[in-house]
Amino acid sequence: MNIDASMLVAQFISGLCRGMILFLMASGLTLVFGVMRVINFAHGSFYMLSAYMAYSVTQFFMTGAYGFWIALIVVPIAVSAVGGIVELFLLRRIYDKEHLLQILLTYALVFIFNDSVKLVWGTDLRIVKMPSQLSGSVSFLGQVFPIYYFFIIGTGLVVALSMWLILKSTKVGKLLRAAAEQGDMVGLLGYNVSAMFTVVFMVATALAGLAGVVISPTIRLALGMDILIIIECFLVVIIGGLGNVWGALLAALITGQTYAFGILILEKYAMAFLFALAALIIIFRPSGLLGKSGQ
Amino acid sequence: MLFNPRFGSVGLVLGLVAVMVLAMTTVPSFAEKPIRIGMIDCYSGGAAAYTKPALTAWKMVIDEFNAKGGLNGRTIELVIRDDKFKPDEALSHARELVLKENVDFLAGTINSASGLAVSEYAKQKKKLFIIHVSRSDRITGEKGHRYVFRGCPSADIEGLAGGEFAASMPFKKWYVIGEDYEYGHSIADNFWKGLTKNKPDVEKIGEAWPKVGETDYSPYMTALAATKPDAVYVAFGASGILAFSKQAKLFGLTDKFPLFAFAFADSTTPMVLKSDMPTGIYGGSNYLWYYPDTPENKGFVAKYLEYTTKLGEPDKYPSGVGVFAGYCCAKFLTEAIVKAGTTDTEKVVAAMEGLTIDTPIGKIKMRACDHQAETPTFWGKIVQVEGFPFPVIKDVVTTLPNKTMPSCEEVAEARKKAK
Numbered sequence: 001m002n003i004d005a006s007m008l009v010a011q012f013i014s015g016l017c018r019g020m021i022l023f024l025m026a027s028g029l030t031l032v033f034g035v036m037r038v039i040n041f042a043h044g045s046f047y048m049l050s051a052y053m054a055y056s057v058t059q060f061f062m063t064g065a066y067g068f069w070i071a072l073i074v075v076p077i078a079v080s081a082v083g084g085i086v087e088l089f090l091l092r093r094i095y096d097k098e099h100l101l102q103i104l105l106t107y108a109l110v111f112i113f114n115d116s117v118k119l120v121w122g123t124d125l126r127i128v129k130m131p132s133q134l135s136g137s138v139s140f141l142g143q144v145f146p147i148y149y150f151f152i153i154g155t156g157l158v159v160a161l162s163m164w165l166i167l168k169s170t171k172v173g174k175l176l177r178a179a180a181e182q183g184d185m186v187g188l189l190g191y192n193v194s195a196m197f198t199v200v201f202m203v204a205t206a207l208a209g210l211a212g213v214v215i216s217p218t219i220r221l222a223l224g225m226d227i228l229i230i231i232e233c234f235l236v237v238i239i240g241g242l243g244n245v246w247g248a249l250l251a252a253l254i255t256g257q258t259y260a261f262g263i264l265i266l267e268k269y270a271m272a273f274l275f276a277l278a279a280l281i282i283i284f285r286p287s288g289l290l291g292k293s294g295q
Numbered sequence: 296m297l298f299n300p301r302f303g304s305v306g307l308v309l310g311l312v313a314v315m316v317l318a319m320t321t322v323p324s325f326a327e328k329p330i331r332i333g334m335i336d337c338y339s340g341g342a343a344a345y346t347k348p349a350l351t352a353w354k355m356v357i358d359e360f361n362a363k364g365g366l367n368g369r370t371i372e373l374v375i376r377d378d379k380f381k382p383d384e385a386l387s388h389a390r391e392l393v394l395k396e397n398v399d400f401l402a403g404t405i406n407s408a409s410g411l412a413v414s415e416y417a418k419q420k421k422k423l424f425i426i427h428v429s430r431s432d433r434i435t436g437e438k439g440h441r442y443v444f445r446g447c448p449s450a451d452i453e454g455l456a457g458g459e460f461a462a463s464m465p466f467k468k469w470y471v472i473g474e475d476y477e478y479g480h481s482i483a484d485n486f487w488k489g490l491t492k493n494k495p496d497v498e499k500i501g502e503a504w505p506k507v508g509e510t511d512y513s514p515y516m517t518a519l520a521a522t523k524p525d526a527v528y529v530a531f532g533a534s535g536i537l538a539f540s541k542q543a544k545l546f547g548l549t550d551k552f553p554l555f556a557f558a559f560a561d562s563t564t565p566m567v568l569k570s571d572m573p574t575g576i577y578g579g580s581n582y583l584w585y586y587p588d589t590p591e592n593k594g595f596v597a598k599y600l601e602y603t604t605k606l607g608e609p610d611k612y613p614s615g616v617g618v619f620a621g622y623c624c625a626k627f628l629t630e631a632i633v634k635a636g637t638t639d640t641e642k643v644v645a646a647m648e649g650l651t652i653d654t655p656i657g658k659i660k661m662r663a664c665d666h667q668a669e670t671p672t673f674w675g676k677i678v679q680v681e682g683f684p685f686p687v688i689k690d691v692v693t694t695l696p697n698k699t700m701p702s703c704e705e706v707a708e709a710r711k712k713a714k
Contacts, residue, residue, distance in 0.1 A: 010517035018511055123343035125537060125567045130545075137547055143517060144547035218545070219510040220538040220567075222341045228508055260514035263503065264521075 006141035011260040017149045019256025020156025024211035025229060026236040026248040027163065028204030034180040034243025035200045038091060039099065041106040044230030045113035046205045050079045050212030051221050052117055055126045068131035068217070076209035083205025087198050095197075114223060126221040148217065155214055159207070160249055167245070176200065180243060235278045241291020250289055329372045330365070330638050332357075332628070333392030335403040335413060336428075337380040341534025342405045344563055348614055349427055349621030350375070353402070355602045356625035366632055374398055378409050385409035389416045399638045400425070400628060405533075407431035407477045414443040423640050423647075427624040428616060431477050432485070435667040436706055437713035442640070444647060444666040446624035447616075448581045450481040451701060453557050456672035456694035457482075457528075457579055458489020461555055463692075466526035468500045470519055470552075472539075473530030475504040482557065483530035489699075500524055507532070512539055516546040529556035533616055536564065541571045549573035559677055562612040565685035574686045579674040582615030582656060585683070586673060586691045595622075595655035612684070619654075623668060626652045627661055664703035669696035 029043045054071040061067030086109065094101050130148060137146045167173035179186045179196055187193040219225070236255050240247030255274060262273035281288060334353070336346045353373065361370040374396050378385035385404060392398045393416075401417055401424040404410035410429035417424035418440045426434060426443065430450040434443065471487070473479035483502075490497055501522045503515050519527065527548070531539050536558040543549050558564055559578025584596050596613060603610040613619060631647035632638060648663040660669045675688030701709075 004521075007517070007521040010521065011514060014513035014517050017513060021511075118339065123339045123347075125341055125344045125534060127537065127541065127567060127569070127571060129570070137545060139547070143520065144551070146545035148545065149513065215510070218542060220341065220534070220541065222508075222534065224340060224508060225510060228510065260517075263514045263518045 006143055007264070009141055010143040010145075011264055012257065013145060013149065013153075015257040015260030016253070017152050017256070018259060019253040020153050021211055021215055022232060022236050022255055023156050023249050023252035024159060024207050024214070026233045026240070026252050027159070027245050028207035029233050030237045030240065030243055030245060030248045031207075032201060032204045033237070034245075035176060035183075036091075036095065036197050038095070038102050039106065040204070041103065041230060042086070042109035042113060043204070043208055043233065044226035044228075045110050046079050046083060046208040047212040047215075047229055048117060048221075048223075048226035049082070049113060050075045050209035051128070051216040051219075051225065052121050052126070053078060054213040054216040055121070055128050055221060058128055062129075065132050068129070072210075072213050075213045076206040079209030079212070080202040080206035084198055084202045086205075087201040091201065092194065092197070110226065114226065118223060121221075123223065128216040128221065130217040146218075152214055152218075155210070159210070163245060232274070235274060237288075238278055239281050239288060241288025244288065244290045247288050247290030329370050330400075330632065331396065331398040332371060332373050332400045332402055333389070333396060333398035334373050334375045335378050335385050335388045335392070335401065335409070336375075337405050337409070338375075338377040339379055341537075342380055344567060345428060345533050345614070345617040346405050348563075348610065348617035349405075351603060351606070351610075352599070352613075352618045352621030353427075353625040355599065356622060356629060358602075360629045366636070366638070369638075371629070378404070378406070380406050380409070382406065382408040382412040386412040386416055389413045393420055393422055398422075399640075400643070402427065402624060402628065404429045407434065407481075410434050411438055414438065414440070417442045421640055423628075423644055425624050425628055427620045431481055433481075435665045436701070437709040439665050439667075439706065439710060441644060444627065444661060444668075446627050446661070446668045447620035448670045448672065449667055449700075450478065451485045452667075452670060452672060452696060452699045453579065453581070454482045454485025454487075455489035455699040456674060457555060457557055458486045458491075459493050459694055459698065460579070460674035460692055461486070461490050461526070461528070461577070462493030462497075464526070464553070466553060467496065468498050468523075468525040470500060470522055470524035470527045471502040471530060472515060472519060472527065473502075473504055474507050474509075474532050474535045476507045476532070478532050479504070479507075479530045483528065486528055486530065486555075507535065509535075510538060512542045513546065516542060516548055520546070520548060520551065524552060526553040526555060529554055531556060531558065533558050533561070533563070537567055540564065540568060540573055540576075544571060544573040549576055553577060558616070560673065560675070560688055561614050561616050562685075563614045563616060566612065569685075572686055574678055576677050577674065578677050578688065579672055580615040581670050581672060582613070582619035583673050583688065583691065584612045584614075585687060587656060589655075591653075591657075592655040623652065623654055623659060623670075626654070627668070662700070662703070665706040667700065669700065671695050672699065 025047060029040060032038055032040050053075045057071035058067040061070060090105060094105055134148045134151050137144050167177060236248060236251045240251030258273050258277055338346055357371045374392060376388040378388055389401060401422055404426055405428040407429040410426050411434060414424055414434060421442060424443050426445040427447055432449045432451045435445050435449060471483050473483045505512060505515055536556060554576040557579045559576050560580040562584055565572040599613045600609055600611050627647060630652055631643050631650055635642040635646035647661055651658050651660045662669055672694045674692045675690050677686045678689050679686050680689055
């Protein structure tokens with residue numbers, strides 16, 4: 001195979017696209033861990049739930065050209081409401097308990113969500129229609145690219161940028177960073193920590209919801225898509241450093257590129273590169289790329 | 296003394312009534328003890344798009360059998376279990392069905408690994424097991440035995456037919472992309488065997504094996520496009536092919552390269568993909584609802600539509616992977632039971648060996664030596680044709696089973712080697 005520039009660009013873009021979806025997912029996962037110290041296995045379930053909800057919304061507005069755009073706004077909000085309920089009624093009870101209990105609870109949620117999705121949408125194969133405004137493709141450097149993939153990359157960039165602005169220069173952002181560092185202290189200063197936890201969890205589920213809607217037109221919806229993404233997300237969070245949003249961004253981008261260029265080098269064993277990378281990180285830098293050592 | 300005869304007659308009447316009641320309840324129910332078929336398959340996840348219609352076809356044949364009075368008044372009932380695509384669950388369901396539910400026969404499986412697991416158990420327990428979707432050639436090949444039958448095509452039938460069809464095309468440089476599991480590898484190997492046998496100067500310039508259930512194939516698409524092959528063989532399972540076709544269309548692969556995949560021609564694919572269904576690709580199937588254009592085939596499509604309409608889910612375009620395969624297997628089993636005149640496993644096995652059934656596409660025989668149904672394969676280019684609801688094969692090329700099945704000697708040799 002002759003490797004030329006156009007090919008490298010093509011692999012870079014598809015890797016970027018995958019990285020952005022992983023970032024949307026992993027940032028929520030790592031945020032919840034950083035602030036609340038909860039390892040949320042059910043994070044992928046919110047992603048699956050919102051992909052199915054996106055299906056229903058686009059089906060409902062089938063004749064209109066805006067079904068997808070409505071889903072893009074409505075679904076993350078709806079899913080984050082579900083997340084809020086989960087936090088208020090379930091997670092809140094176990095913050096001071098050991099990690100094992102938290103894992104059991106969030107793992108149980110995976111099964112509950114899976115069966116709920118099965119009850120509501122059944123096991124038939126579902127395909128979400130691509131929004132007509134983004135359904136074409138562009139070609140440059142002799143490679144064809146669907147416009148939609150640039151939309152995914154754009155969404156990821158917008159989310160990363162807004163997160164950066166919020167965390168850096170708003171009061172909420174400062175509080176969040178403080179809560180992640182010294183949760184008790186923030187409480188002592190008179191701030192309502194438990195309300196903050198609810199908000200963080202809702203934001204995280206909304207991000208998972210956004211990822212679910214954004215990915216839905218490119219895939220075939222199936223039960224089990226929650227587990228597939230959550231494994232990769234945990235790898236990203238481990239590589240990036242637990243609880244670190246920028247670590248998650250960096251790790252998601254690296255993961256996407258590793259995957260894309262891995263295919264170019266050893267097309268038969270592309271997945272192995274990712275696990276090898278995670279293993280190397282665990283051995284040589286257990287706290288992750290941007291994680292603080294000693295955590 | 297006066298009392299005794301009266302008591303005796305009352306006793307007699309009571310006794311008579313008792314016998315009559317007994318006769319009414321137990322004797323006919325003994326005669327009508329149903330024939331039980333244990334059906335193990337995956338009814339959750341993507342596989343359900345194929346297994347549910349297969350089950351509907353079974354029910355259609357069984358309803359017909361029961362309406363005709365069954366076997367001397369014995370009707371058939373199905374006991375259904377979901378293995379969730381897991382071989383170990385399939386095996387424990389098989390145990391439970393045989394030991395607790397006392398089923399007479401076993402049927403099912405879309406997952407080849409599940410099929411192999413249940414087949415091994417059926418061999419131990421001497422229960423007849425008929426497979427309706429699993430394709431692995433090992434099922435009726437090296438792992439075959441007296442009690443396992445397959446009513447759908449095997450990977451060698453499908454793959455070799457595809458390879459032979461592809462060999463009639465001018466393409467020389469091939470790229471193979473497949474799902475990394477039993478079916479993917481098995482169908483790709485057989486395709487390549489069929490292609491190189493008929494066209495020795497072809498060259499494989501690259502291959503890739505994404506994991507099963509992968510959702511994003513974009514890096515594979517761009518890597519594939521960069522190798523600039525003449526044609527691409529897609530060795531994807533029935534549900535993975537849907538996500539793949541959708542993305543292949545997005546990346547313009549379907550316009551740039553001729554894509555070959557067995558599942559493209561099955562009616563399930565365009566029905567799920569709708570406007571995302573690519574055209575100009577090459578596909579195959581073990582059954583096409585529009586070909587051959589005979590009264591028998593039209594009658595079958597109409598009968599299936601009538602049956603599914605009654606169930607509230609009308610299906611105008613019966614699929615090959617699901618409906619036709621389920622139909623053939625149910626036919627093989629019910630006709631073997633009628634021919635044997637009993638549900639005794641040994642006699643039904645003997646009756647099914649070499650049994651020929653009438654299907655909407657002609658007669659299909661269950662080969663006696665390896666218990667593999669001799670099914671034809673249809674291949675062709677998929678295009679939009681006037682008057683059809685979705686893209687179909689315009690010029691159908693039929694490959695007969697005598698060209699694609701291994702000989703009885705080859706099967707015997709493989710089985711001997713495996714032992």
